[in-house]
Amino acid sequence: MAEKADVLLLGPAMPMIVEGIDKNFTLHKLWETSDHDALIARLAPTLRAMAGGGGNQPNVDGAFMARFPKLEFISSFGVGYDYIDAGWAGEHGIIVTNTPDVLTEEVADTALGLLICTVRELPRAERYLRAGKWLEKPYPYTKATLRDRTVGMVGMGRIGRAIARRLDAFGVPVVYHSRRPQAGVAYRHYPDLIAMARDVDTLMIIVPGGPSTRNLIDMKVLQALGPNGIVINMARGSVIDEPALIRALQSGTIMAAGLDVFAEEPKVPAELVAMDNVVLLPHVGSASVHTRNAMGQLVIDNLLAWRDGQPPLTPVPETPYPPRKR
Ligand code: NAP
Ligand code: 8YV
Secondary structure, three states: OOOOOEEEEOOOOOHHHHHHHHHHOEEEEHHHOOOHHHHHHHHOOOOOEEEEOOOOOOOEOHHHHHOOOOOOEEEEOOOOOOOEOHHHHHHOOOEEEOOOOOOHHHHHHHHHHHHHHHHOOHHHHHHHHHOOHHHOOOOOOOOOOHHHOOEEEEOOOHHHHHHHHHHHHOOOOEEEEOOOOOOOOOOEEEOOHHHHHHHOOEEEEOOOOOHHHOOOEOHHHHHHHOOOOEEEEOOOHHHEOHHHHHHHHHHOOOOEEEEOOOOEOOEOOHHHHOOOOEEEOOOOOOOOHHHHHHHHHHHHHHHHHHHOOOOOOOEOOOOOOOOOOO
C-alpha cells in the first residue's frame, strides 16, 4: 500500500476534520507541538499539504509558505481565508481551497437575526425581563424600526445576495457598494462608499477581510451614515476601524451596531461590552452543527481530491487550477 501523505494541521479543528485527516493521511498537529520550529524544520523539505482556518493558526504569509519548498495544497476551513496570502500562493503554484456556498444561507440567517436584534433591541429587552423590570413598567418603545430603513450592503457576493433576498422579503429597500457592479444584480450600485453611507441609514458589511478592506469603515463613513446610523458587521473585525466605531457609538455619531466579528478575537473591547446600544455575538455566523459539518466535510473532500490527483472542488480565485509551474 502507498505511504500516506503528510498533512500539517495548523490549528485546532473540529473532531471530524482531525479524524478525517488522520484516517487518510499522516496527521501532524502544529498547535499541539511545543517546538513549532522543530516540527516545521523536520517536515519542511517534503511536506506537500496543509489544512487550517479554524482559528489560532499562524499567518500563512509568503515567508511561512516559502519554508515548504514542495508545498502544493492548503485546504482551509471557512469561506474567508484572509490569514493566507493567497496571491503569493497562486504565484508560487500552490492551490488554496476554502468552503464557500455550504455556509451562505446560515450566515445570511445570522445576519438578519443580528440586524433585527440591533434595530429592535431584542437582547436588551430580554435582559430587562430577566431582571424583573417588566413588573415595574413595560419596556420602552424602540427608537429604531426596520420599517423606515434602507440597507446599504457593503459587499454583494454569495452571502450578500442571500442577505439581500431576505431583506426583499422583509420589504426593506437595498442598495450596495462593491468595487465593481455585480453581474446579474439589479440593486443600485454605489462605486463610492461614502456616497452610499450618506444615502442610507444602515450598513450591512459582508466583504472579505485582508489588506484591500482594512478599515474600510472609518470615521468618515460613520459620519456620513449619521445619527440614525446602524452598522452590522458580519465580515471581519479588520474591516472596521474599531476605535473609530467605539468613539462614534459613544458620541452619538451613529445610533447602534451589531457585531459578529472583532479586530482581535476572542478579545472584545471593554468599551463595547459596556454599551447598551450594541449587540455582540462571538463569531457565530456559520456556527450550527449542520453547517459546520458541511464545511468540515468540504475541507476533507478537497484534501482527498488533491491526494487522488483530481481537480480541487473549491479553489479560491487567486489560485486557479491547474496550478502555475513552480
Ligand atoms: P464573495 O462571494 O467573494 O463576495 C465578496 C463581496 O465583497 C463581493 O461583492 C466583492 O465585490 C466585495 N468586495 C471584495 N473586496 C472588496 C473591497 N475591497 N471593497 C468593496 N467590496 C469588496 O464572499 P462571500 O462568500 O459572500 O463571503 C464574504 C465574507 O464574509 C468572507 O470573506 C468572510 O470574511 C465573511 N464571513 C463571515 C462569517 C461569519 O461567521 N461572520 C461567515 C462567513 C463569511 P468586488 O470584488 O466587485 O469588490
Ligand atoms: C468560519 C467564517 O467558521 O467562513 C468564514 O469566513 O468566518 C466562519 O464561517 C470561521 O472563520 C472559523 O474560524
